[in-house]
Amino acid sequence: MTIAIPQDVLDDVVATRRDLHAHPELAFEETRTAAIVEARLRALGYDVRTGIAKTGVLGILRSGKPGRTVLLRADMDALPIEEQNDLPFRSTVPGKMHACGHDAHVAMLLGAARVLMERRDELAGTLVLCFQPAEEGKGGGREMVNEGVLDDPNVDAAFGLHISSNYPAGVVAWRRGPFFASSDSIEITIRGRGGHGASPHEGVDPIFTAGQFITSVQQVVSRNISPLEPGVVTIGAIHGGTTHNVIPDTVTLLGTVRAFDAEVRAAMPERIERVLAAACASTGATYDYTYVWRYPITVNDGEQTGLVDELARGLFGVERSVEGERTMGAEDFSFFLERVPGSYFLIGAAGGPETSKPHHNAAFTIDERALETGVQMLVALGLEAPRRGR
Structure with a gap:
């Protein structure tokens, strides 16, 4: 298969990505981005739906021919980060930045939308182009699924991609089965009894108790989970006390929990609380404990991932289609993949030290050379995926 992207389309993809990069919007605030997407899709002739999960946009293209309904997804939101790059298109919004590549995702899917419309006579089935808000921790994917993006029309398969600085520019990285971990959160308040730092025996020290818990909770991974199953429990924030000689009444802790196995994930809340209860019992403290279920494991369907590999090899050669390593990062495309078979894959975007920094x-x-690769993959999936299966 050959997918040649016209130069004017590639130029527009680069320009769109840079414009979006200069105007980042946080989760569920992507009004400018959504308006650009809506206007572009309407001008191309797509059936457009807006306001899904607040700022989400769908572009639907029916071929009128037999075939599957296939969804292609791009997330739109930025992060609350002050950009340090000295680029002509650096963020113009203080404290906000596209630091994960979602600007590129939107630009690539819009570029693919243009090519697919130009090649609509070659299409089968129905395409649903999904521009999703709020991937960064706010569960926009879950909200879009809950609001019916997989139901009207009834989606048979879903594909998503993500730029990655862990792979060379132009490489396509895929993986069958679990690819991204689940991501859940823990919120804890340890309640002691405050007092003078010189007389700890007269109070109940929640800071000491928190220290006991932070150390002991690592046994959940090292002693309660099979060594063959990855897991992570990280305490990322601890707040307590105001000065050097006062034992506070409370300490709050925030943490993240990751797993690749559904049974391991399901067991985490009770295992963590058991350690917390023991730490508090040993000092006489009490606690409040909330376990927040956030993003499930991103599990790729074997057949759909095989199609991604097949298309990547056909387009770029075997050296640019690689099996990716599992990552403890999380992705809310997992909510789509819980409902329909599909595949989530990575597009390498590292072209040297400046473009190899972590997300x-x-x-x-x-490295903007990755944009062409992403557009080619989305176009190839749009042309070929509706013809497969059924």
């Missing part, structure tokens, strides 16, 4: 870093940027 969510204030100096994150991409």
Whole structure:
């Protein structure tokens, strides 16, 4: 298969990505981005739906021919980060930045939308182009699924991509089965009895208790989970006390919990609370404990992922289609994949030290050669995926 993207389309994809990068919007605030998407899709002739999960946009293209209904997704939101890059298109919004590549995702899917419309005579089935808000921790994918994006029309398969600074520019990285971990949160308040730092025996020290818990909770991963199953419990925030010689009444802790196995994930809340209860019992403290279920495991369907590999090899050669390594990062495309078979894959965007910085870093940027690869993959999936299966 050959997918040649016209130069004027590629130029527009780069320009769109840079415009979006300069005007980042946070979760559920993507009004400018959504308006651009809506206007572009309407001008191309798509059936457009807006206001899904607040700022989400759908573009629907029916071929009138037999075939599957296939959804292609791009997320739109930025992060609350002050950009440190010295780029001509750096963020113009203080404290907000596209530090994860979602600007590129939107630009690539809009570029694919244009090519697919130009090649509509080659299409089968129905395409649903999904521009999703609020991937960054706010569960926009869950909200879009809850509001019916997979139901009207009835979606048979779903595909999503993500720019990655962990792979060379132009490489397509895929993986069958679990690819991204689940991500849940813990919120804890340990309640002691405040007092003078010189007389700890007269109070109940919640800071000491928190320290006991933070150390002991790691046994959940090292001793309660099979060594063959990855898991993470990280305490990312601890707040307590105001000065050097006062034992506070309370300490609050925030943490994240990751797993690749559904049974391991399901067991985490009770295992963590058991350690917390023991730490508090040993000092006489009490606690409030909330376990927040956030993003499930991103599990790729084997057949759909095989199609991603097949198309990538056909377009770019075997050296640019690689099996990706599992990551403890999380992704709310998982909510789509819980409902329909599909595949979530990565597009390498590293072209040297400047474009190899980690995601969510204030100096994150991409090698824009990756944009063409992403557009080609989305177009190939739009042309081929509706013809497969059924």
